[in-house]
Amino acid sequence: MIGLDSPVVAVLGPRGPKIAKAMERLGVRTVGDLLHHHPRRYLAVAELTRLEELEEGQVLTVVGEVAGTQRHQYTDRRTGRTAYRVEARLRTDGPSLTMTFFAKAKHVSDWHERRLQRGRRGLFTGQAKVFRDQWQLTNPRMLLFGEDGVGPGGPGGADDVGADEADARFLTEQLRSLYPIYPLTKGLDSWDVQRAVAFALTLVDDVPDLLPAEVRARHGLPDTLTALQWLHLPDSRDQVGEAHRLFRFEEGLVTQLVLGRRRRVQAAQGTVARPGRAEGEGLLGAFDARLPFELTAGQREVGEVLADELARPRPMHRLLQGEVGSGKTLVALRAALRVVDSGGQVALLAPTEVLAQQHHRSITALLGDLAGGGMLGGAAEATRVVLLTGSMPRAARKEALLAAASGEAGLVIGTHALLEPEVTFADLGLVVVDEQHRFGVEQRAAAAAKATTPPHVLVMTATPIPRTVAMTVFGDLEVATLRELPAGRAPVQTSLVPVTERPVWLDRVWARVREEVEAGHQAYVVCPRIDADDPEEGTVDQVDLDAEGNPLPPAHRLASVEEVATDLETGPLAGLRTARLHGRLSPEVKDATMRAFAAGEVDVLVSTTVVEVGVDVANATTMVLLDADRFGVSQLHQLRGRVGRGGLPGLCLLVTHVPPGSPALERLEAVAATTDGFELSRLDLEHRREGDVLGAHQAGGRSSLQRLRVLRDEETIVAAREEAERLLDLDASLDAAPRLAEAVLVLEASVESDFLDKS
Missing domain, CATH: 3.40.50.300 (P-loop containing nucleotide triphosphate hydrolases)
Incomplete structure (x- = not known):
């Protein structure tokens, strides 16, 4: 019997042990883990995949159509024998791709030509590369639609991969109008996961529900088995949406039950009242x-x-x-x-x-x-x-x-x-x-x-x-x-300085700083690094991702306090009184530096983000943020709040080297366009990975919300909180919902164990 607790290797076929090892790197060890390994997106089988700008090295999975095939005969230089190269041009909704297959025997090349006839459609995956000004799909694997639609392999002999062909036929039988694309790791293809999931769903019919039936009925949610089938083998995007709705509500409800129980414990506690003295005393x-x-x-x-x-x-x-x-x-x-x-x-x-x-x-x-x-x-x-x-x-x-x-x-x-x-x-x-x-x-x-x-x-x-x-x-x-700002707070003008497009503007930045100092004011210069590649302790860079979710590298060598301070002291700000501030300095030096800056004995403070909060120097009117794209939206808003605190108009200059049209530039333009922190906080959540916002510091034991997104799922969160209160009012121990109670205890225990570990 195959159940949710069975090892995942039980549904993986002949290559099971190797695939299971790759899946383990994704945290998938059991059949239950596999079924809850959700697709990250879907391809519409009936449509050619829309491709935007391609990037060298990215792994693509697309629905494409063969636009033509050519066979070339050549002599293998290593063996001196005749060999064959079959090139197939693949049409997508966007750039076309060329796929190349090598064969030692003519009957193998014949087989490639037959299965890749003009007009044939299928799923194709491989790495995008440029060769002779043509986009190539390197080492392609495929799942062809229609009769004899088989995956990688050949007609017999050394190229025969019979198990893969059987897998491909099984996948073709299971194919719906949407094809799921899963989060992967090295050594794992999307159809390895899809085949295993589809097979597991034919075997497992006992999937208990986390939510009581009356809760699901109240919110119009499907049962868990139905949701898993809709998630992995959907006939429509509506089915995918309903499946997501269940799992997001589950996560929201468990989280809100934990928080609701904590609120009730706190409310039940007694303490010493602290009313203070009579007014005016x-x-x-x-x-x-x-x-x-x-x-x-x-x-x-x-x-x-x-x-x-x-x-x-x-x-x-x-x-x-x-x-x-x-x-x-x-x-x-x-x-x-x-x-x-x-x-x-x-x-x-x-x-x-x-x-x-x-x-x-x-x-x-x-x-x-x-x-x-x-x-x-x-x-x-x-x-x-x-x-x-x-x-x-x-x-x-x-x-x-x-x-x-x-x-x-x-x-x-x-x-x-x-x-x-x-x-x-x-x-x-x-x-x-x-x-x-x-x-x-x-x-x-x-x-x-x-x-x-x-x-x-x-x-x-x-x-x-x-x-x-x-x-x-x-x-x-x-x-x-x-929300209200006290009297005396001056507006802060924020301007973007795109150095890639306007390199001469950087000279104007330092000239502007000198002008403010000569007018009797002070300035901050904030860098993302202390020295070379050494970041401030506890800080995390804002990192943008490419189309496949990989981090984009910095546009150039990131500015550091030590290098920038030296360059300014000997260059554009020569003659001004500068100081350096970062977390590696001793407490005595940090305190002395801040006291000197607050007393007006320092004109320009070159620092890391240690000045982000709490630092209040009324005479500081200018802030230059170097490599501003490496800071989060809310962090930028915090940093510019250090100027304009003494009734003098403030100026914040966001200096960046990112190229035009990049998401980072759009983000910085949004910061420059508004001073509404609440609006910017929503923008911050939209641009950052949720784990950066809902990390262990805040969630108290979980690295992030797994399914829920706090902006996208506002209605779900509100509904989950109301349901949690209803359930706790009826039964604070959740005895009538044992599986839900168990999930709550697991999350509560993770908070406690995390606390004990840190203690």
């Missing part, structure tokens, strides 16, 4: 009285929401998102001061030392003598603000640890170092996580574990997130959004 009252500006309406509204949730005896779990420069840090600080007024402590977790140091500097400056708790000159209501990072000197680290453990420090700002076992708090009441996309639920849980009772949690992100992304990735959090 305490640390928060003193801080508000000293603010030299008015809060925006959005800041006041979100502040009231946070105050209400902090005053409740159950933990707050809130995501605070907003545009670059919308004042999220100020909102978080006011919430933190409310907790300190209630006798609790606050931990602010930042992803990098540069950002942690910047937060420490800016918050201490905002508080003034209110940050001088226990110190000479400190205000009566003051608390103490301390910094804790992994590379601090031992004495300073010991002092910070003692201040946190004793409760002397009301606000402790740090990096991942805050999560280390020796860090303790007297009464941790609030955990603030900055730049959530750099952390995951595991780190949030580790920070929360520092408290004796569950703390309130406030998560901040400056990358605006569409509603469905927030619902999927941060589904255990309630969302608050700041």
Whole structure:
């Protein structure tokens, strides 16, 4: 009996062990894995495949028609014997391709000519190459339509591959109007997978459903076996669409059940309410009285929401998102001061030392003598603000640890170092996580574990997130959004500098920087590399893909901080005060460099993306982003948000060497055309692979969503969340749906095991 748990080799035929080894590289080990190895696209059998621009070396699978065949006789130089070369011209909807077959015997060449008669159609696969100005399909394999439509092989003798011919006949019998093309690896052809899948579907008739029948009926979804047949052997694209709808809903429902259960656990927990003092009193009252500006309406509204949730005896779990420069840090600080007024402590977790140091500097400056708790000159209501990072000197680290453990420090700002076992708090009441996309639920849980009772949690992100992304990735959090920018924020003009088309424009870029500096302002120059090919730790390049999904290489040698700084100092910016900043520098050097830049002692800061968030220098008006195509859309939006913060108009120049018409150039043009972060975040999701957005940091144990796409499948996500709530209301343990319960436990366990591994 062949079942879903049977090894995949059971349905692979004579070449089974070799194919099974290749399939294992794709994670396909069982028949069940094979049936859930979904096609990536389909070819319409009745239509010639449309080919756009071909690329040398790409592997093609096309429906084509033989337009003509020629046989050439020649003498084999190695043997001195007569040999034959058969050339067939293949017509597609686009460029024609030439296929060449070599034969040692005349009857083999006759066989090639017979099967490749003019007008014959079939599926052809091979590597595209150019030979004598003609596109060739090298080492072609084929599945011909009609009688005697057989695959690779010959009429007998040394070229005979009888098993392949039997496979081809089986495939021809199974052929529908759409032919599936599967994700492949070396040593595996699409019809190896298709033959195995088609054979498995004739044997396996017991495929249990993940979803209960009433859930499928409520949403008009097919059963799993029907969906698999429609997916692998479809008669129409409607069938493919219905199959996808089932599997995407399944993934959405399991994810939403995990998040829904987490929300319910959190809601059931008790904690210490942190209502603060009466309005106008305490640390928060003193801080508000000293603010030299008015809060925006959005800041006041979100502040009231946070105050209400902090005053409740159950933990707050809130995501605070907003545009670059919308004042999220100020909102978080006011919430933190409310907790300190209630006798609790606050931990602010930042992803990098540069950002942690910047937060420490800016918050201490905002508080003034209110940050001088226990110190000479400190205000009566003051608390103490301390910094804790992994590379601090031992004495300073010991002092910070003692201040946190004793409760002397009301606000402790740090990096991942805050999560280390020796860090303790007297009464941790609030955990603030900055730049959530750099952390995951595991780190949030580790920070929360520092408290004796569950703390309130406030998560901040400056990358605006569409509603469905927030619902999927941060589904255990309630969302608050700041859209309004504070007064004094000047517009930032963004211009594209396509160096390939306009090489002289690069000279104008540096002239523009010099003009701004001579006007008394400062500038950033951001590079994707530190030195040569060394990227900033933790960063991932934005990489565009070719037609077959392969990464496109950089258009040229990528700009690096060390090389660019040297070139500018001796070239176009000679005489200006420049400095370098990147993650490989010591914490002391990084801090000193940022202090010097903030104090106006540096004209041009050449850096990596360590300045992406949190860095606030009011006098900086210009940002030059070199090799801007290597940064994601949201990252570009974040980076340009570093200028125009002091009421002075900002300028952002996107320098790129990518060729005209490339997807990267279109992406950069879109960034230059709008400053709406929410619109750009959707564009970012459309251009980036989903795994970059929904990675383990955010999904908490899964590298990415497998089937679901948060923009394309908005309706599915919303429906899945509503269904999850309905099921949990009826039966929180999901006893009535054991297979669904098992899938939820597997995902929950993957989150926990990932957390334990990282601990």
